[in-house]
Amino acid sequence: MKVVDGIENLKKGLPYPVLTIGNFDGVHLGHQAIFRMVINCAKRHDGTSVVLTFVPHPLRVIAPERAPKLLTTYKEKIKMIESFGIDVIICTHFTKEFADIPAENFVVDILWKNLGVKELFIGSNYFFGKGRRGSPDMLKSLGTQYGFTVNVIDEVKVNHVTPSSSGIRTLIAKGKVDEAAILLGRLYSVEGIVVEGAKRGKNILHVPTANLLTAHELLPSDGVYAVKVEIDGKIYGGATNIGYNPTFEDKKFSFETHVLDFAGELLGKTLKVFFIKKIRNEMKFSNVDKLAVQIRNDIHDIKNILRDYNKNHIEILNADS
Template identity: 35%
Template sequence: MQRLDGDALAPADLRGGVVALGNFDGFHLGHQAVVGRAVERARAEGRPALVATFDPHPVRYFRPDAPPFRLTTLDQRERLFAAGGADAMVVFRFDATLAALTAEQFVAERLVHGLGVAGVVTGEDFTFGRAKGGNTAVLATLGHAQGFRAETVGPVARDGEPVSSSRIRAMLQAGDPLGAARLLTRPFAIEGVVQHGDKVGRTIGYPTANLELGPYLRPAYGIYAVRGRLPDGRVLDGAANLGVRPTFDPPKELLEPYFFDFAEDLYGQRIEVELVDYLRPEAKFDSLAALTAQMERDCARARAVMTVGSRG
């Protein structure tokens, strides 16, 4: 899997490909359908399959003060695209230069000149170009003029509603990671480098691997059953606090997973933590003894959740 700079010319072996084009934050069922169609076309025509995404997200460019909302990082998307069968990920840097391009300029400069596309696949609601001047109809017309075929994929529905990143975000913010996972086809996961904390958890028998939330959406604060993935491929079950730790002062927003039956040093390592199930909201305790007793109950419940999940 190669990562290409959307500002540069694609290498010869990846030109003439079929490109899935969109933001693809979350890479949910709807996104998977778009990428799947591009891969299917590419394989049938003997061409490379590429997935093009934008970073930062256009919302972050136009509304820099918007609260964090990302469902995936670029690294996570790259792995997901590779698992979906793509040969390369193209990253269009969304900056003032890109924002100023008209729909016609974007197609001519970035898709035709930069990538040499033979085909483009998007979702039905895809818009592009300055002031959202381009849509799927415009893309099809420009593609016909430029010698490539544009195709759209309709929305995918679950439970009678279209799957969307905004729907997934709402579920996570409501404390429904199981519902979000059904639309994502996997648990929502936060990846980061393990930071040194105040080490209070270690003193009460629950050492945690602390991760900053960075650009990720803030799901409902609370206690979760989680699954951790280490750089060496090991998978660990655990329980985690996600929030501001109201028992401690000063508050600090963190994801703090405690992994069962694990005592190794993870400081400085990049790990990924999946939020499998929501157990309860954050709470403030009057003493460390009360906190410890509740953590014991939380861990017992998380173990039960993960045991049932592993059987399923």
């Protein structure tokens, strides 16, 4: 797969470009369905499957106060799109100047003249251009005028729910990671580097934890989760706590994971945590002993959840794992 940094850097024409356009944050099942359509169409015409996406997210430029916390980093998004077999990804730099391009100019100057699009696949709720004045109907009209085909895709349904990046963000922010996984088509994951922590898990509670520093924007809500953990390419079970450790009256946020059946040094390593299910909210206990008892109960429950999960699920982690 070829990644083009800016459409202006597309040096030569592509054979029969079949294109889709979007932010594709999370690369959920709805996005994946469109990618398959684009790829299949390109193959029928010995053409090129193309994804046009934006960096940063347009709202970071247009309305920073409304910009969402993203489900995937830029690097993750590119790897996931690549894993589906797309031939070319064009990463367009979204600036204020780009945002001011009228919809018709975007279609004629960029999609038709620059890219030479032959077929375009978009969702029925796709709007674009200055003031979001561009619509599927406008695209169809311009396609007829300039000789390219526009395919408007109806909403994809998963268990009667339409996957959307915003909807999945809401689920994760509420801790409903199991519901989010259904719409993503994989477990939601967060990667981080293990850093020094307070060492209470090992020294006081006798449950060593890896304290993670992450660049990911969106973590699930505070609480305890059954997870899987990738370390050096190997997958382990785990228990993750997110929050402020209220029993110790911490004011510092922490994201820490106890890795089951692991003995070794983790400091400085990169871990990827895959969220399976939230088991409880954070709780404040009257003393450390009661907290320790609860942690042991949590680990018992998590082992059962992981056992059931392994029985009932084909392993679906992130595409780049």
